[in-house]
Amino acid sequence: MKRPKTKSLVVYGTIAAILLMFWISWAGGIVPQVWQVNALLQDDPMLQEYPYKFRAVLLASGVATMTRPYDMEVAPFDFLQVIEPDLAGKAPNDPAMVAALKRLRAHERRAARVAVSHTAADGVEWVLDRAWYHKHGIKLPPKTLVY
Missing domain, CATH: 1.20.5 (Single alpha-helices involved in coiled-coils or other helix-helix interfaces)
Structure with missing residues (x-):
């Protein structure tokens, strides 16, 4: 039986x-190259120190699509006030906010360089990390679709 x-x-x-x-x-x-790019990003000493973790979500036709905490519709200031609480309530042109923005952009450039160091990636395309905002309880404007 x-x-x-x-x-x-x-x-x-x-x-x-x-x-x-x-x-x-x-x-x-299953795209192992995305995992490899994310491993490179995770192992980079400069990126390890930064509170936001840049990550690849797609690698196709030589372009690594990566997340970042801002885009054309969402300014980075809400993000910066979460990762650096001492910036809360400061104006975008405040010297501390400007310095934080420069640090963010420097880390973003580093993440792009690390991503294109992978043999399958020739360039980087950025997308807004909406999941990060959701995780931190920050409401974003609805996504606009362009046809």
């Missing part, structure tokens, strides 16, 4: 593995 149960487990396991493979290919596949 054990044989039919074992046989059915093998059949169900095989079906589950096939479905998992179809799901992975449908979802864009």
Whole structure:
């Protein structure tokens, strides 16, 4: 009586593995280069010291798509006030805020250089890290779609 149960487990396991493979290919596949770029970013001494962790989310056609805490619609000042609480309430042109912005941009440039040091990456494209804002309870404007 054990044989039919074992046989059915093998059949169900095989079906589950096939479905998992179809799901992975449908979802864009497993891209080890993204993991490699993220490992490079994680191991970089300059980036390790910074509170925000830049990360790659996609690597396709030589372009590494990476997250950052601001974009054209979201200024970095809310972000800077969270990672450096002593900036809370300071104006964007305050010298401390300007210095913090320069540090952010220096780390961003470093992250881009680290990403393109990977053999599969020739350039970097930036996307807003909306998950970071959500995690810190900061409401963002709705995403605008351009057609």
